[in-house]
Amino acid sequence: MNFEEKRDFFEINIDDAKTVFDNTNPLHLEIGSGRGEFIYNKAMQNPDVNFFAVDVKEKRIKTIIRRLDENIHKNVKVIKVFIDSETITKFPVDKIEKIYLLYPDPWPKKRHYRRRIIQDDFIDNLNRLLKLSGILEITTDHQNYAEWIKEHFDKRSDFEPIYKEKYLRNPQENHIITYFEEKKRAEGCIPYYFFYKKIKNLEEL
Ligand SMILES: C[S@@+](CC[C@H](N)C(=O)[O-])C[C@H]1O[C@@H](n2cnc3c(N)ncnc32)[C@H](O)[C@@H]1O
Numbered sequence: 319m320n321f322e323e324k325r326d327f328f329e330i331n332i333d334d335a336k337t338v339f340d341n342t343n344p345l346h347l348e349i350g351s352g353r354g355e356f357i358y359n360k361a362m363q364n365p366d367v368n369f370f371a372v373d374v375k376e377k378r379i380k381t382i383i384r385r386l387d388e389n390i391h392k393n394v395k396v397i398k399v400f401i402d403s404e405t406i407t408k409f410p411v412d413k414i415e416k417i418y419l420l421y422p423d424p425w426p427k428k429r430h431y432r433r434r435i436i437q438d439d440f441i442d443n444l445n446r447l448l449k450l451s452g453i454l455e456i457t458t459d460h461q462n463y464a465e466w467i468k469e470h471f472d473k474r475s476d477f478e479p480i481y482k483e484k485y486l487r488n489p490q491e492n493h494i495i496t497y498f499e500e501k502k503r504a505e506g507c508i509p510y511y512f513f514y515k516k517i518k519n520l521e522e523l
């Protein structure tokens with residue numbers, strides 16, 4: 319049996335992360351893992367953190383699984399699911415320390431803006447999953463989506479930017495370049511890096 323067959327394609331009813339990973343290490347979630355560069359490296363650099371890597375496309379999921387090393391990446395669970403305001407609620411509430419959303423689809427046409435994953439109710443649900451002081455990292459290459467993200471977070475009092483600037487244009491130390499970022503940089507794009515900290519629970523709003 320190869321690695322791919324052994325890996326679970328999780329049914330997302332993950333209310334007890336401990337039974338999924340068999341330990342109580344901190345939990346991180348990556349939404350839209352693509353070809354898996356981020357999760358491959360991040361999980362290797364942080365063996366004492368457990369990672370959920372999520373993508374909607376089966377082909378992408380298979381690529382990620384193929385890449386992961388059975389012995390090194392014991393701290394990664396790969397999940398095939400379309401994340402939206404409903405499915406995101408299946409993840410464990412108030413337990414996740416970091417959520418990564420790297421290059422979510424920008425849906426550039428105005429009539430498609432409602433398909434953007436960043437929406438008020440979606441951010442509410444990210445709040446529910448994150449622990450207090452949990453971190454949300456969002457990266458986009460798309461200027462209009464960057465403005466959209468900024469506007470959505472500017473009006474909230476439950477998240478605050480970690481840095482003085484609302485977004486950074488340079489990668490931070492230990493930055494992992496994903497396939498998509500490499501491609502966009504080659505085209506001359508300079509990404510927008512957002513880092514938010516959850517400072518309040520929803521009930522406090
Ligand atoms: C532009 S790619 C970026 C991939 C990767 N993060 C990177 O930086 O290379 C967006 C990825 O998100 C996935 N995706 C888009 N919408 C999604 C959703 N609602 N739920 C889960 N995955 C999604 C796509 O299948 C694709 O792999």
